[in-house]
Amino acid sequence: MKKLVCIVGSTGSGKTAVGIDVALALGAEILSIDSRQLYRDFIIGTAQPTAAEQAQVPHHLTNFHDAREPMTAGTFAKLARDKIKELLQSGKPTVLVGGSGLYYRAIFDGLFQGPPIDPEYREKLRDRAEQSGVPALHLELQQVDPVIAEKIQPNDYIRIERALEVFHTSGKRLSDWWQNGTDRFEFEPIYVCLRRERSDVVRRIAQRTAIMLREGWIDEVRQLLEAGYGDAIEREKFHGYREIAAYLRNELSLAETEERINIVTRQYAKRQMTWFRHTEGMHWVDVTPDDSTNKIAQRVLQIVQPILSAKSLTS
């Protein structure tokens, strides 16, 4: 089975720079696996690759989708699979770089093969949740699908919504869909996670926030708000964009805004590492503040190249 290099890690771990070096060494192009960089015009605050970086290696699946039409893991996985195959047909291997754990799972393991989302039903459900509370919907889920209800917390609205939605639109329980398995991809991931000390991550996040603010993030948000993306920013909870929008409404000082951004970013980094820590088959690359990008990339290649060449011997 063909294998694909996947460089993962938390926000601010240095994935982007390392990914470029690795892609150059492998003669590959980069597929961004990032649930926020994919949105058009959300550039500075989502740390999209810069023009200089894109000049070194072409990046795909960034800056292409209108945020007023939210992306889903399933749709993204389809796009990613198509792009990987398309690149390969033109003789280009792909390196996947990004920190969105579920998106990797959707690409490689596949999601269960059930119905897509139903926006109208979701709207109705949301109204009901506001009226009678989320646990009431959980009770309802217990009636239709006790197996799934058991696995979902009574307050976990998003999962309850999905489970009820699946039952509503397909007439089949989510737990039954799960029984049928998933549509696995024909490629297999080689996951490599960049891991830094917590204090290093905290420092780098603060540094990164300061740089983004200096480089025009606030103007970017102002323009997005003027272009009518305010609702999308709130709904999708874009880190920093919400805080800056609050700042522009004079609800936060600049210092408070920066601190809030650092906090939500740190919390996210923590959740990302919890996910990757429990990802099967993960290869770890421990990184210290002194390591150069090139050195880190070399270590990634040391892990990845033997696996890639073992594959070519057998295929």
Place this chain on the structure above:
RNA sequence: GCCGCUUUAGCUCAGUUGGUAGAGCAACGGACUGAAAAUCCGUGUGUCCCCAGUUCAAGUCUGGGAGGCGGCA
């Protein structure tokens, strides 16, 4: 210098008639099957400013001291 208020978790603060403390945020750990930068679950991490006194028992009452804030000088 005098008067008043104040000092409890990393931060902001609750704490009944005395029975060795708790909430929000932060932090830490976890889950994650089409919103994933989402969503949810779990954990208290403490010389209750210090010293002495009263009391079976003091965060709580009394006296003294120290820090902070405000007012009058």
